[in-house]
Amino acid sequence: MIASGAGHTLQIVKRNVKRNFRIPQLLIFSSIQPIIFLLLFNFVFGGVVGPESGGKYINFLLPGILAQTALFGAIQTGVGLAEDLNKGVIDRLRSLPIARYAVLAGRTLADSVRNIVVITLMCLVGFALGFRFEEGVASFLAAAGLVVLFAYAFSWISATVGLILRDSETVQVAGFLWVFPLVFASSVFVPVETMPGWLQVFARNQPVTEVVNAVRYLMHGTGSGAAVWHTLLWVGGLLAVFAPLGVWRYRKIQ
Numbered sequence: 001m002i003a004s005g006a007g008h009t010l011q012i013v014k015r016n017v018k019r020n021f022r023i024p025q026l027l028i029f030s031s032i033q034p035i036i037f038l039l040l041f042n043f044v045f046g047g048v049v050g051p052e053s054g055g056k057y058i059n060f061l062l063p064g065i066l067a068q069t070a071l072f073g074a075i076q077t078g079v080g081l082a083e084d085l086n087k088g089v090i091d092r093l094r095s096l097p098i099a100r101y102a103v104l105a106g107r108t109l110a111d112s113v114r115n116i117v118v119i120t121l122m123c124l125v126g127f128a129l130g131f132r133f134e135e136g137v138a139s140f141l142a143a144a145g146l147v148v149l150f151a152y153a154f155s156w157i158s159a160t161v162g163l164i165l166r167d168s169e170t171v172q173v174a175g176f177l178w179v180f181p182l183v184f185a186s187s188v189f190v191p192v193e194t195m196p197g198w199l200q201v202f203a204r205n206q207p208v209t210e211v212v213n214a215v216r217y218l219m220h221g222t223g224s225g226a227a228v229w230h231t232l233l234w235v236g237g238l239l240a241v242f243a244p245l246g247v248w249r250y251r252k253i254q
Contacts, residue, residue, distance in 0.1 A: 067212045161175065
């Protein structure tokens with residue numbers, strides 16, 4: 001049963017990966033937005049925030065932009081599921097003798113593949129802007145993998161939202177409503193210490209700050225390695241809650 005479910009998931013992954021690469025506009029525009037963020041924040045705020053961050057701003061900024069890119073990419077999971085619902089794709093999949101969880105697992109894994117492509121491009125742009133890692137190739141790859149895993153957990157949140165709201169435009173708007181506070185009230189763009197005291201309480205104790213701090217630790221050795229374990233705990237907790245919730249909601253679709 002488990003083996004057949006894994007096979008079903010793999011087929012859904014193949015379907016969605018092929019779909020993503022057959023729509024080059026999706027990959028192009030998924031990449032352009034984070035590149036614009038990287039360029040704008042690096043050149044507009046680098047002169048001011050660079051000294052505050054303790055060094056070259058691109059080294060501080062890129063880990064944050066990678067986390068932001070992963071979260072924005074996760075929103076597309078819910079948007080895509082809502083579109084499949086409205087086009088009848090989900091109805092056709094539900095009529096097939098496949099594991100119920102395979103549709104959602106396949107979709108979230110396929111979106112992780114797209115995230116890998118976008119994150120790789122972002123790193124190349126970062127290197128062109130002067131980004132350098134200091135902890136070795138293995139640690140750098142571990143940091144990139146942690147971002148992808150983090151995005152995978154948030155894809156399940158987005159999938160659940162998509163199945164509840166069932167309208168792609170509404171899902172996209174709702175996605176930015178919960179993602180924006182997490183991204184901008186975090187250590188993505190500026191050190192948490194520069195924020196007002198009341199905002200620091202939230203910024204220090206939310207998952208985006210943890211993953212950004214973990215990536216900076218793995219790439220540059222700054223901060224504490226505890227951020228890596230905190231991130232893994234966040235990932236495990238989010239998956240434990242939203243993976244079953246998403247599958248339950250999928251089963252309830254009429």
